[in-house]
Amino acid sequence: DTRGGIEFAVADLDAAEFGRKEIRLAEHEMPGLMALRREYAEVYPLRGARISGSLHMTVQTAVLIETLVSLGAEVRWASCNIFSTQDHAAAAVVLGPHGSAEEPKGVPVFAWKGESLEEYWWCTERMLTWDGEGPNMILDDGGDATMLVHKGAEYEKAGVVPAADADDPDEWKVFLELLRASVAADGSKWTTIGAGVRGVTEETTTGVLRLYQLAAAGELLFPAINVNDAVTKSKFDNRYGIRHSLVDGINRGTDVLIGGKVAVVCGYGDVGKGAAESLRGQGARVIVTEIDPICALQAAMDGYQVKRLENALPEADLVITTTGNKDVVMVEHMAKMKHQAILGNIGHFDNELDMAGLARYPGIRRVTIKPQVDEWVFPNGNTIIVLSEGRLLNLGNATGHPSFVMSNSFSNQVIAQIELFTKQAEYDKEVYRLPKKLDEKVARIHLDALGGELTKLTKEQAEYIDVDVEGPFKSEHYRY
Ligand SMILES: NC(=O)c1ccc[n+]([C@@H]2O[C@H](COP(=O)([O-])OP(=O)(O)OC[C@H]3O[C@@H](n4cnc5c(N)ncnc54)[C@H](O)[C@@H]3O)[C@@H](O)[C@H]2O)c1
Numbered sequence: 001d002t003r004g005g006i007e008f009a010v011a012d013l014d015a016a017e018f019g020r021k022e023i024r025l026a027e028h029e030m031p032g033l034m035a036l037r038r039e040y041a042e043v044y045p046l047r048g049a050r051i052s053g054s055l056h057m058t059v060q061t062a063v064l065i066e067t068l069v070s071l072g073a074e075v076r077w078a079s080c081n082i083f084s085t086q087d088h089a090a091a092a093v094v095l096g097p098h099g100s101a102e103e104p105k106g107v108p109v110f111a112w113k114g115e116s117l118e119e120y121w122w123c124t125e126r127m128l129t130w131d132g133e134g135p136n137m138i139l140d141d142g143g144d145a146t147m148l149v150h151k152g153a154e155y156e157k158a159g160v161v162p163a164a165d166a167d168d169p170d171e172w173k174v175f176l177e178l179l180r181a182s183v184a185a186d187g188s189k190w191t192t193i194g195a196g197v198r199g200v201t202e203e204t205t206t207g208v209l210r211l212y213q214l215a216a217a218g219e220l221l222f223p224a225i226n227v228n229d230a231v232t233k234s235k236f237d238n239r240y241g242i243r244h245s246l247v248d249g250i251n252r253g254t255d256v257l258i259g260g261k262v263a264v265v266c267g268y269g270d271v272g273k274g275a276a277e278s279l280r281g282q283g284a285r286v287i288v289t290e291i292d293p294i295c296a297l298q299a300a301m302d303g304y305q306v307k308r309l310e311n312a313l314p315e316a317d318l319v320i321t322t323t324g325n326k327d328v329v330m331v332e333h334m335a336k337m338k339h340q341a342i343l344g345n346i347g348h349f350d351n352e353l354d355m356a357g358l359a360r361y362p363g364i365r366r367v368t369i370k371p372q373v374d375e376w377v378f379p380n381g382n383t384i385i386v387l388s389e390g391r392l393l394n395l396g397n398a399t400g401h402p403s404f405v406m407s408n409s410f411s412n413q414v415i416a417q418i419e420l421f422t423k424q425a426e427y428d429k430e431v432y433r434l435p436k437k438l439d440e441k442v443a444r445i446h447l448d449a450l451g452g453e454l455t456k457l458t459k460e461q462a463e464y465i466d467v468d469v470e471g472p473f474k475s476e477h478y479r480y
């Protein structure tokens with residue numbers, strides 16, 4: 001639809017008033033973004049930026065979007081997951097703080113909760129397709145937007161879009177069909193977009209992995225900033241955000257008592273650490289699976305039992321994957337789980353769970369209990385409860401991380417967007433991280449907001465530990 005010159009595809013514009021109320025409350029909980037709006041008021045560092053954003057369309061993301069706009073940017077947005085959109089937030093962003101349903105004054109948003117795969121990729125293409133000049137910045141979460149531009153340009157150059165293999169994931173088949181139609185209609189669309197983008201800022205671990213792979217292959221079309229590995233992002237959002245939102249998703253999805261139960265957490269990285277703490281906080285006995293001896297030893301030292309999945313399954317009441325890897329829980333594992341055990345994933349993609357194998361299992365039956373909660377019935381009558389079809393359940397079954405921790409992450413996103421947009425000449429087609437001083441600046445803002453008192457180094461102390469009184473306070477190789 002298009003109204004007031006704003007193109008959009010959202011579930012219900014009438015939900016905007018509710019969305020605006022929650023955005024207003026969220027602003028109070030996002031001091032980093034509000035501080036950046038004040039710091040750059042009247043400066044408009046992003047004037048001229050045309051940002052295409054692919055990131056869960058939540059209340060928190062709405063505050064990020066409106067911060068980018070307040071710094072002068074034009075923005076188009078889609079969600080990076082078919083279940084993570086909060087429809088009232090999407091509607092409020094289309095209307096903007098001063099618009100109305102008749103006269104929207106916000107930004108184009110193409111996102112609604114419960115998109116099909118075809119709709120998801122349609123939204124992603126719309127988000128990247130501007131009238132006139134294309135985007136000159138991408139803000140990505142998981143790398144789907146970056147992949148669409150890169151694969152589109154690659155296939156335009158080759159003059160052909162490959163056919164999918166029969167056992168390719170449905171996502172990939174849908175993706176190739178979208179590109180087949182696009183390349184047939186305009187054989188240079190994605191090449192032109194790729195050439196016009198000054199840089200991409202990537203939110204999450206899995207998207208960052210994809211960027212380093214592109215860079216290693218010499219295929220990166222533009223510079224990239226790895227926002228995930230800002231300390232004030234991954235050591236906070238990935239851990240403390242999950243500590244809050246994992247249990248939220250399980251409770252809203254199943255209302256099953258977690259206390260006294262046995263929970264298996266696959267992966268003990270930043271997300272796995274938050275997941276284990278979240279479940280232990282509810283009184284679960286947590287068992288961790290890991291492939292990395294260092295993270296496994298951390299789990300053991302944190303008091304968790306460390307086992308291989310197949311040895312933990314017989315007693316598991318919940319199994320949660322957090323690895324960023326694929327094929328972690330296969331249908332053979334699922335067939336051995338306890339009756340009505342809960343299976344969920346909080347990694348970025350659903351391929352951590354063998355959902356295709358489950359759907360193909362002979363005699364399997366799917367009973368939808370409610371949206372994003374399915375009971376899968378095996379022929380022997382044993383059933384498992386799968387959340388959000390294996391997609392990240394904290395956003396599919398709940399509302400994701402709370403505002404305060406997303407303020408940390410999104411402050412880094414805004415800083416990274418300004419860096420790449422205004423200092424393009426300083427960046428090559430490589431993957432960069434933000435300097436430690438900016439990381440410490442984000443931490444300082446949020447510590448102040450929590451009422452924390454920072455101790456000041458004396459000049460002598462600073463010299464003794466060989467740092468500047470004003471920081472950076474740690475070496476580049478320091479591990480927080
Ligand atoms: N749901 C959310 O809100 C949210 C938030 C942040 C990150 N993420 C996503 O969560 C995933 C994990 O992120 P992270 O920052 O914790 O990554 P990480 O690399 O810190 O941790 C992943 C851990 O999984 C382990 N692992 C890999 N394969 C495994 C396997 N087969 N079995 C057991 N362990 C295995 C690795 O050794 C590693 O320790 C990524 O996909 C990331 O994008 C989701």
Ligand SMILES: Nc1ncnc2c1ncn2CC[C@H](O)C(=O)O
Nearest residue numbers: 056058060061203204237400401
């Ligand atoms: N509330 C949220 N809004 C937007 N994205 C969210 C929210 N909670 C988790 N995420 C996922 C982003 C996270 O930084 C990641 O790395 O995946």
